[in-house]
Amino acid sequence: MVPEIFHExxxxxxxxxxxxxxLNGSYVDATFGGGGHSREILQRLSDxxxxxxxxxxxxxxxxxxxxxxxDMRLKFFRRNFRNLHEIAKESGMESFDGILFDxxxxxxxxxxxxxxxYRRDEPLDMRLDKTLSESAYDIINKYDFDKLAxxxxxxxxxxxxxxxxxxILKYRQRNExxxxxxxxxxxxxxxxxxxxxxxxxxxxxxxxxxxxxxxLTDGLNGAIELLKSKGRIVVISYHSLEDRIVKERFKxxxxxxxxxxxxxVCTCGKVPRLK
Numbered sequence: 339m340v341p342e343i344f345h346e347x348x349x350x351x352x353x354x355x356x357x358x359x360x361l362n363g364s365y366v367d368a369t370f371g372g373g374g375h376s377r378e379i380l381q382r383l384s385d386x387x388x389x390x391x392x393x394x395x396x397x398x399x400x401x402x403x404x405x406x407x408x409d410m411r412l413k414f415f416r417r418n419f420r421n422l423h424e425i426a427k428e429s430g431m432e433s434f435d436g437i438l439f440d441x442x443x444x445x446x447x448x449x450x451x452x453x454x455x456y457r458r459d460e461p462l463d464m465r466l467d468k469t470l471s472e473s474a475y476d477i478i479n480k481y482d483f484d485k486l487a488x489x490x491x492x493x494x495x496x497x498x499x500x501x502x503x504x505x506i507l508k509y510r511q512r513n514e515x516x517x518x519x520x521x522x523x524x525x526x527x528x529x530x531x532x533x534x535x536x537x538x539x540x541x542x543x544x545x546x547x548x549x550x551x552x553x554l555t556d557g558l559n560g561a562i563e564l565l566k567s568k569g570r571i572v573v574i575s576y577h578s579l580e581d582r583i584v585k586e587r588f589k590x591x592x593x594x595x596x597x598x599x600x601x602x603v604c605t606c607g608k609v610p611r612l613k
Contacts, residue, residue, distance in 0.1 A: 347374040357572045362386040363435030368419035373401045394467035420553040422560030437561040442576040456536045459519030464547045494542030
């Protein structure tokens with residue numbers, strides 16, 4: 339029996355409409371989650387089509403295993419999409435007709451992962467992949483002032499980033515910051531009882547813990563290199579940091595020249611890989 343979807347993807351029909359160009363083709367669902375996109379793709383593909391699905395979440399793996407019992411066109415890897423090249427090699431695939439990324443985290447992950455939400459008091463963790471060595475606890479209790487302030491500003495765009503980093507270091511002189519409640523209390527003392535600040539800071543720490551932006555850069559690199567000439571990459575992003583990386587990369591890969599503006603004649607020889 340195929341399990342119910344524990345996360346209903348946004349833009350499900352629209353994203354799959356854009357993704358599919360060949361119903362006999364091979365596709366990658368780089369962020370399997372609850373399997374919503376993969377199921378939609380499989381429903382539309384012919385018997386010759388197939389889907390490679392990736393996710394680091396053990397709950398996603400459970401869903402995928404149940405789907406694979408009834409549909410052999412799906413193959414699942416409990417790995418991050420930054421490893422797309424080696425996964426393709428292990429699957430015997432040289433290229434794909436389409437690759438889909440649904441970035442960010444789901445409400446299901448916020449509900450079940452430890453330390454992901456400021457609405458509950460629980461141990462600081464935030465790791466989507468439990469094999470990662472550093473948790474939110476390590477970052478909040480071990481990073482120095484400059485690193486903390488940089489993360490809060492660059493990953494969370496928190497205006498009080500430096501003041502917050504100083505307050506964390508001052509608190510650490512007396513006690514460890516062990517729980518989301520401990521951290522939320524510090525944030526509220528510095529930034530006021532603003533959900534915006536809580537969301538920004540928790541987002542910043544989660545991005546750092548899970549290397550989300552570095553993984554996105556590596557994942558896009560792999561996707562572009564593995565895409566067939568008429569294939570498509572579809573990315574659903576939820577905040578400006580992800581959006582900027584995707585747009586800048588796509589713009590660069592679609593450009594025919596990267597010479598300096600003052601150059602009279604193009605000498606870079608750049609060949610666009612996307613259009």
